[in-house]
Amino acid sequence: MTYSFLEGQKYQCIACGRCCQNWEIHVSKEEEKKLLQRDWKSLAPRISGVEAVVGDGLLLFKENKCIFLEPDLKCLIQAKCSYDEKPLSCRQFPIWVTETPEGKRITPSFFCLAVLRNQGVHLKENPELSPEAIAKFAISPVKLPINLLGQASVDWNEFRKYESEFFSILDKKDLDLQRQIIAIYHRGHEIARAKVNNREIKPLEESVSAALKETHVSEPTKARFIRAIFLVFIEEATLEKGKQSGSSFAFSFVWQTLKMALEWGSIRISALGHEFPVIEVDKVPFDWKDPQLTELLNRYLKNLVFRGQVLTEQGVFRGVSTMMIAFSLVVWYSRFSALANKRPKVSLEDLETGVSLVEKLFIQHTKGVQKLVSEGLFSILLEILMARQPVATSLVLF
């Protein structure tokens, strides 16, 4: 069996305990049954007062931490039972496996501290990711043919061609990261439009240079944007009362963005537990020439291209939109983090906060975000933002 890994990405667990805190951990019915059969009262007096360590397919969390996370950051299930008794999602984190016609693709989550910092050994050489270990992981198959934008689709080989184009744009040394991102976005949509209308696809270089000149936004685009806001609003209104979901996040994000689009920067947005006027966030510089910052962002974006984001049912170029959202949100959250920590400009630490928040959002709220992407909302939003401040700062707004 063939495996492919993203070049240059390293990972080896440093037992930081990050993946056992601040989110939900899903378990299967069998895993739940097994865990409930254990006598936790005698195995671990620390949790003897707890009624059930697992329920409704979720591990119990206390103060945002998994009940099995020991103070020394070791896993109690592993220590008292066995490694194999740990739920699959714990054993597998931070790795995703996608089945493709060329074999399995192995991609990591950037919520993991070791992945984020590129610590450890190359994925390919990691003993935790041996073929035997991977064979036990959950595998998501690629749906073929791959959907471009609903009306056109491509086979695997063609998809691979576009994927390598996106990589080559991310490797262009003469373009800074912001321009690379804009070029990918335009290239993706240009290919999709050409496919739908049965037109010839322009050569890559021609398309990239055209993309960097285009900053136009049309009235129909604005109308679609407002329509999309209402669709999100309807979805929000039908949510179970009090239940947190991706769409509530998405709704507030979109709503604030609409206000921002209309008033150009005079509202307040909360993030990381703080409230700041957008105008202040805009003032925190993100140094696009800082090699540490751009290395991390470039690695993260390559991972997004390589992993399921562009291989799933939502379609290849909606995948490109998802990548754009991720990029914009990362920059946005990094700036909030810098502001909250009173740093004069975005530091590597702020960027790490931004990436991990976005990864968490994508892992936990995929449905809400996918819905937005499927409405094309973010591509419209991006067009508006780009029209506001051409190329240089359009994406930095976030």
Ligand code: SF4
């Ligand atoms: S977040 Fe990564 S490095 Fe930290 S414990 Fe989990 S898998 Fe290990």
